[in-house]
Amino acid sequence: MVQHYSWSRKLFIVFNYTFLAVLSLICILPLINVFSVSLSSAAAIEAGKVTLWPVDFSWKAYEFVARKREFLVSMGISVERVLLGVAINMLLTVLTAYPLSKEAANLKFRTGYAWFFVFTMLFSGGLIPSYMVVRSLHLLDSIWALVLPGALPIFNVILMLNFFRGLPKELSESAFIDGAGHGQTLWRIVIPLSMPSIATVTLFAIVSHWNEWFNGLIYMNDPIHYPLASYLQTIVVRMDMSSITDPTMVRLLSQLNDRSVRAAQIFLGMVPVLCVYPFLQRYFMSGMTLGSVKE
Numbered sequence: 001m002v003q004h005y006s007w008s009r010k011l012f013i014v015f016n017y018t019f020l021a022v023l024s025l026i027c028i029l030p031l032i033n034v035f036s037v038s039l040s041s042a043a044a045i046e047a048g049k050v051t052l053w054p055v056d057f058s059w060k061a062y063e064f065v066a067r068k069r070e071f072l073v074s075m076g077i078s079v080e081r082v083l084l085g086v087a088i089n090m091l092l093t094v095l096t097a098y099p100l101s102k103e104a105a106n107l108k109f110r111t112g113y114a115w116f117f118v119f120t121m122l123f124s125g126g127l128i129p130s131y132m133v134v135r136s137l138h139l140l141d142s143i144w145a146l147v148l149p150g151a152l153p154i155f156n157v158i159l160m161l162n163f164f165r166g167l168p169k170e171l172s173e174s175a176f177i178d179g180a181g182h183g184q185t186l187w188r189i190v191i192p193l194s195m196p197s198i199a200t201v202t203l204f205a206i207v208s209h210w211n212e213w214f215n216g217l218i219y220m221n222d223p224i225h226y227p228l229a230s231y232l233q234t235i236v237v238r239m240d241m242s243s244i245t246d247p248t249m250v251r252l253l254s255q256l257n258d259r260s261v262r263a264a265q266i267f268l269g270m271v272p273v274l275c276v277y278p279f280l281q282r283y284f285m286s287g288m289t290l291g292s293v294k295e
Contacts (some may be wrong), residue, residue: 031270038062038264042257061264071265073224074231077143078210079272081227085147085209090202092152093160098186100157101164114161121154127218134219145219146209146227153208156201163197164190199280210273228269 005013032052037045041056049055065071096117104110124130130149139145167190175185191198216230223234 031267034263035267037259038267040260042260045257045259058260061260062268064261065264065268070224070231071228071268074226074228075268077225078228080143081146082206082209082272084143085150086202086205088147088151089153089156089205089209090198093156093201094186094191094198096152097157097160097164098182098190101161117154117157131218140219141221141225146212146215149215150208150212153205156204160194160197160201163194167193203277203280206276207273232265232269 029052033050036052036054037050038061039054039057039059040050041058044050044055099107100110100114100117102110107113134140134145134149139148171189171193172185175189180188211229213227213229213233216225216227217233220226220230223231226234
């Protein structure tokens, strides 16, 4: 069947596609430029010849980064932080959102609990009390200082709570009739049907832990414990190479431009998240519960 659109609808479609294409280019072109700079020679970068394509192709910036111990250590810390942080975030988010998604008749003081969590999202004790709590718990210079302070992201709880509320109540009721408890209902029914929401919240948690740099600066006394984002914020931005004494590294650095080294490290820092997204993107769809309840 051929659809006939009015001129206003056609104009909107053209404008919409044009706007989205321009917006996509705005997001993609800087990434391409960073990648091109990381693969270009120092002379081409100094001359300003590099735009969207590498000039005088060279792997030396990546060779320098691969030999740089601080970058590799910070990358490992960030991977550890993401694995621990996302697991804790998702566990606490699901276990908090599930009971709050129930009616007040099923959970006493549900409204009070919900407002308590919303209050903590809007108001906090501040930086100094947070630092004093972490120090009192002897978490400084440990991975737990990067994971535990943000263990329960309230915004993600609200997203998950609203998704759980949208699931058909008949599914849970039928499970209870069959003798299932809340734990079995959550694990075998609610979570499988909530994969789009869980995938979205998981991606939010991954990006948040990977890109968060401020906690690393305030909770880590030794830069060797910095996660990658904190390392990029301090070492790469200032480009302090005074600590490099290895002759091979010094020789490589003499052949490089500081922009190429910075670009190589920034691009490598983006790669893990770019690799994770395609595996979660397939869950970003609606209608997962369509047909679950028959009339």
